[in-house]
Amino acid sequence: MPGNDVILVVDNVHATYNHAITALHGVSFELRRGEILALLGANGAGKSTTLKAVSNLLPAERGQINAGTILFDGGDVTRRRPGDLVRAGLVQVLEGRHCFKSLTVEENLVSGGVGRSGRRGEISQDLERIYDFFPRLREKRRTLSGLTSGGEQQMTAIGRALMSRPRLLVLDEPSMGLAPLVVQDIFLALKKLNQETGLSILVAEQNSAVALKYADYSTVLENGVSVLSGGATSLRQREDVRAFYLGQKAPPATPPSHLHAVV
Template identity: 65%
Template sequence: MSDVILEFEDVAASYNGAIAALHGVSLTVRSGEFAALLGANGAGKTTLLKAASNLLPAERGRITRGHIRFRGQDVTSASPDAHIRKGLVPVLEGRRLFKSLTIEENLVTGAVGRGFGRARIAAGLEQVYALFPRLATRRRSVAGLTSGGEQQMAAIGRGLMAAPEVFVLDEPSMGLAPLVVAEIFEALSRLNRETGLTLLVAEQNSSVALKHAHHATVIENGRSVLCGPAAELAGREDIKASYLGGAATAAPPIQVRS
């Protein structure tokens, strides 16, 4: 996991030219790594992940300082759909399924966007249903009539159908019961272990994220304040203070050496 595949260097961003959302976030994601981005609601996680896929311009936002590079190339040089074709695939907050389509139809849309044929689609569906057996039993169900957990699994599955090299997920645990959250994170961890898929997951639920991630970065008020091996951060009391806007910087950040 020594090769950096996604890099954020002192990133600042704003909306409408006036509303600052990020003030300086730096982190690196290495190939084959499970990386977690932690922070409270409003810390800037969603903005950072949207910036990684060059989605900010669609919301009148832009990077005002710093750089984000995917495979060494500045992400602003390519469109969001081009990033997906290159292997940088996001699963945005809120699931965003086509509610009137079935679960399987939603899954297939992820592959169609990549231009995959029938054989590749069939193989992708097999992978998703093996990862989330619950979806196999609900494959013909209209997505809007399924549970929140099933919809989140379908959103993740749709992203997997696009054959990601770097899979970027925003708050996959939001609004879900603890058992469902555990199931989803176990599946993501299994993907990482068995296929080497690189993951960057933004989460408020630090306990579950730190349990599965290799490396974690905490952001607060648009700034990165803590970073290091997930196992070490899990044992630090000051991580709680960072969420509350307290003395998160009282202890020096743990820095990871390549």
């Protein structure tokens, strides 16, 4: 059993779609409380499927976990409905900046507090906290979300998730399609949240440079398997690791060995 400092355990998970298409066949990692873990890998490596498995969202897409275990706070996530996991503190921000585009930014945020049955005073307090972390949302609070920029929509989606007071925030490709300065603003806010509130964060990213800059640890996926696990600083400083596993340059002749390879 994991120790009390571990909030999420993913142990040798295998998953398919439609009982036929293999998506994961050996993904393992642990996330300790109050830390940020970056899940890295090229497109199609299995990052999104892993996050959906963590939030028990695979069945909604005809996906199945065929082997392995996923424990959130010591409990098997496959035995809990996604809504129950959210109420227990595991909240995911899906890829694609999902907002209610016909609602204002603030109405979107409030919906996150209403979803957890927050009282009016709590919701007001949480709104101010979100605006402190994302000042641009305060400026756009009365604007329809559909009329805001891609970065502001991503901030709104993250803010709405934070309004439900998560203990584990799961983010799928938050940088996708956004300008570098906007991405930096988002990750700076996430790091500040992590440091000031102790929020645990699991983030899947193709943008390894920004993810490794702000994460504490990282796990690299390749073709549905976790192939490397180690400190983010170690990964960030090794050009050969980034080249071999993340495809940023021509790969070296042999994979680097100083990091812990996941078997």
